[in-house]
Amino acid sequence: MAKIRVALIGVGNCASALVQGLQYYGRSAKDKAHIGLKNPVLGGLRPEDIEVVAAFDVDERKVGKDLSEAVLAPPNDVPRLADLASSNIVVNKGPTLDGLGEYTKKVVHVSDRQDANVALVLKENEADIVLNLLPSGATKASQWYAEESMLAGSAFVNVTPNFIASNAEWAKKYENAGLPLVGDDLIDQVGATTLHKTLLNLLSMNGVHITETYQLDVGGGTESLDTLERTRDMKRNVKTKSVESALPYPAAVVAGSTDYVDFMQNRRDSYFWIRGVYFCNVPMQMDLKLSTVDAPNAGSVLLDLIRAVKLAKDRQMKGAVLPICAYAFKHPPQLMPLETAEKLFADFIAGEA
Numbered sequence: 001m002a003k004i005r006v007a008l009i010g011v012g013n014c015a016s017a018l019v020q021g022l023q024y025y026g027r028s029a030k031d032k033a034h035i036g037l038k039n040p041v042l043g044g045l046r047p048e049d050i051e052v053v054a055a056f057d058v059d060e061r062k063v064g065k066d067l068s069e070a071v072l073a074p075p076n077d078v079p080r081l082a083d084l085a086s087s088n089i090v091v092n093k094g095p096t097l098d099g100l101g102e103y104t105k106k107v108v109h110v111s112d113r114q115d116a117n118v119a120l121v122l123k124e125n126e127a128d129i130v131l132n133l134l135p136s137g138a139t140k141a142s143q144w145y146a147e148e149s150m151l152a153g154s155a156f157v158n159v160t161p162n163f164i165a166s167n168a169e170w171a172k173k174y175e176n177a178g179l180p181l182v183g184d185d186l187i188d189q190v191g192a193t194t195l196h197k198t199l200l201n202l203l204s205m206n207g208v209h210i211t212e213t214y215q216l217d218v219g220g221g222t223e224s225l226d227t228l229e230r231t232r233d234m235k236r237n238v239k240t241k242s243v244e245s246a247l248p249y250p251a252a253v254v255a256g257s258t259d260y261v262d263f264m265q266n267r268r269d270s271y272f273w274i275r276g277v278y279f280c281n282v283p284m285q286m287d288l289k290l291s292t293v294d295a296p297n298a299g300s301v302l303l304d305l306i307r308a309v310k311l312a313k314d315r316q317m318k319g320a321v322l323p324i325c326a327y328a329f330k331h332p333p334q335l336m337p338l339e340t341a342e343k344l345f346a347d348f349i350a351g352e353a
């Protein structure tokens with residue numbers, strides 16, 4: 001079976017978790033149980049069928065370095081998950097555009113190397129799939145890489161909360177190019193949004209009337225810093241809409257990131273508050289905290305969607321691929337209940353949707 005050839009745009013914490021995860025679950029670990037993966041095999045494909053073939057960043061501690069070294073370079077602060085051998089992939093310099101904000105400029109050291117011809121590098125390396133792992137504030141840069149990916153004939157996966165797959169114009173462009181497009185804003189494996197929706201769904205299914213609820217989180221990592229400055233409102237909007245969709249009636253809902261705490265590094269604490277009434281209008285409330293490490297929380301979903309996008313590409317699907325978008329992203333072109341999205345995805349993998 002030919003490998004699934006993936007290019008990484010941004011060698012930050014998320015990319016680090018993915019590259020380390022590929023080693024952890026790769027061929028050499030074959031006899032290990034695939035503990036921690038939702039789908040060890042998906043559509044006949046395994047994590048070891050995935051190969052990173054190119055990578056782009058702007059930081060001088062990553063550009064020009066072997067990928068195995070770059071994924072562990074500061075300011076990345078994801079824990080070490082696997083021992084990485086040299087990959088023979090040298091990180092290319094991409095154009096910075098709006099990749100860095102006022103806050104992140106202080107922690108990312110921009111390399112003075114020349115920008116690579118991104119479309120050419122993607123083409124030469126026969127990248128099936130381009131993963132956009134840029135900071136959430138990188139709106140123009142995300143769109144720029146989406147163009148380059150299209151020029152190179154690669155499918156595009158938008159992990160960031162910028163609206164690309166959910167934007168009808170971009171979906172049309174990819175449809176015209178005959179390429180699959182998926183996004184926007186990845187759902188984590190143990191995601192605060194998913195947990196929040198599941199709790200609300202469970203309570204309302206049992207007749208509880210929710211009156212108000214919030215989910216707020218604090219984290220370290222460069223992405224939390226960028227969120228603090230540039231994308232708090234955008235993320236809050238996406239998460240709040242997604243959580244609201246779990247209730248069959250309107251309620252006061254707030255969901256989104258709140259703050260950056262540097263010493264937390266890549267850790268994230270999410271706080272949930274739910275208030276409602278049940279039998280005879282008797283009040284109930286719930287107060288919970290979830291602690292996770294951010295980047296590894298994306299790993300299992302990334303492995304699923306890379307394999308799913310490969311299937312979509314092989315089946316010559318074009319434009320936004322709804323079953324993958326609804327399964328793996330918080331802001332798909334069309335929001336739907338979690339169980340509906342799971343079913344649609346399972347049918348798609350089985351070749352029935």
Ligand SMILES: NC(=O)c1ccc[n+]([C@@H]2O[C@H](COP(=O)([O-])OP(=O)(O)OC[C@H]3O[C@@H](n4cnc5c(N)ncnc54)[C@H](O)[C@@H]3O)[C@@H](O)[C@H]2O)c1
Nearest residue numbers: 010011012013014057094096099135136160222223294298
């Ligand atoms: N669990 C998760 O980690 C998770 C879940 C959902 C969505 N996301 C999204 O994934 C994205 C990546 O998250 P992260 O934690 O890895 O962020 P990060 O800040 O650790 O990494 C971003 C990387 O992009 C690089 N970069 C900046 N501008 C660039 C440019 N123009 N060209 C190439 N590289 C550039 C930075 O140097 C950095 O290495 C974010 O948009 C985040 O919102 C992550």
